Amino acid sequence: QLQAHPFPLAMAEVVEFRVPNGPDRTLLVLGLETDATEHALYSAFSAFGPLYSVRLRRNAAVAGPGYYALVKYYSARDANRAQRACNQQCLFQKSTLKVCTCTRQRPFPQQALPLNSHKCQELANHYLGFNGWSSRIVTVRTAAFCPVLSLSQS
Numbered sequence: 001q002l003q004a005h006p007f008p009l010a011m012a013e014v015v016e017f018r019v020p021n022g023p024d025r026t027l028l029v030l031g032l033e034t035d036a037t038e039h040a041l042y043s044a045f046s047a048f049g050p051l052y053s054v055r056l057r058r059n060a061a062v063a064g065p066g067y068y069a070l071v072k073y074y075s076a077r078d079a080n081r082a083q084r085a086c087n088q089q090c091l092f093q094k095s096t097l098k099v100c101t102c103t104r105q106r107p108f109p110q111q112a113l114p115l116n117s118h119k120c121q122e123l124a125n126h127y128l129g130f131n132g133w134s135s136r137i138v139t140v141r142t143a144a145f146c147p148v149l150s151l152s153q154s
Helices: 038-048 076-086 117-128
Strands: 026-032 051-058 067-073 098-101 137-142 147-151
Touching: 026 038, 026 076, 038 051, 038 067, 038 076, 067 076, 076 098
Parallel strands: none
Antiparallel strands: 026 067, 026 098, 051 067, 137 147
């Protein structure tokens, strides 16, 4: 007889060292007050995972005063968690925010763009721990079927 595991096993998500692409990684934040800042948004949304970018934009003139933001995550799972937790919450302002998955984006080239070195370092520090990795190659050798790359752990 099989018993269910008390904690559901999460499926692993591959996070590539590339510019995140796709609507499932980008959140549209509506209803921001005029004193909203990118720093406040970054602080609130980075609690759910590493962010690629936070862009704060002024509403169109017909929409009235205020701002909206685009928050882009490396991970679709992190974006989904943030959307569910932050939608209809006040977070850092008096009025509630509407947070939804961004469904309309400018088309990007089919090839994924590589991250710049600063963003790679930021992502590696998040997942591997600060000073838990090194970019210095210690040994490179080729086996019969599998190339092996040894990195220092300093």
